[in-house]
Amino acid sequence: AQSVTQPDIHITVSEGASLELRCNYSYGATPYLFWYVQSPGQGLQLLLKYFSGDTLVQGIKGFEAEFKRSQSSFNLRKPSVHWSDAAEYFCAVYWDNFNKFYFGSGTKLNVKP
């Protein structure tokens, strides 16, 4: 069955350290892939998306993500985390044949000073 998994519920990193948030999906067809960020009390904001082409995509706020078909993954990365990056991050997947968005359960990022 189709699903999206974010295996890390909470992650804490020190300010200035690098960050990688994991996202895996099931089902074989290549999906459309998205990462959203939700700051406390706010709606979700799109960080980046992958539809096709270059598997390394750049987004806003210095984030990037790499699509790895062989691993069914779309991990989000940032080389140096800022305190303002503390938020919840959601991976989302869309498959044409299901015509439906699937959101992961989210990863809460805490940034230590």
Place this chain on the structure above:
Amino acid sequence: DAGVIQSPRHEVTEMGQEVTLRCKPISGHNSLFWYRQTMMRGLELLIYFNNNVPIDDSGMPEDRFSAKMPNASFSTLKIQPSEPRDSAVYFCASSLGGRNNEQFFGPGTRLTVL
């Protein structure tokens, strides 16, 4: 553009009362989505409209929930009667085109049913 507008931002009501949440999508967007977010269940799609027509309401939890989109610039989500388990944050999102396009989210309505 002001983005997706939702009202009210907070709603506290008593069990059994009717609740109406409102959404104004981004002008020109032709797809609108209602989501519910809770700690237990995460983010759930309730219903999806395209060109004001409900396309997929399979996420609507039960008959107490109903949604309408009378025109391209307004949608409502109604809960009647409300129950404490309906307490959640309800988000409206809109997009240009189909479901595979970027969705722009509103700030949400935090609903508390006592």
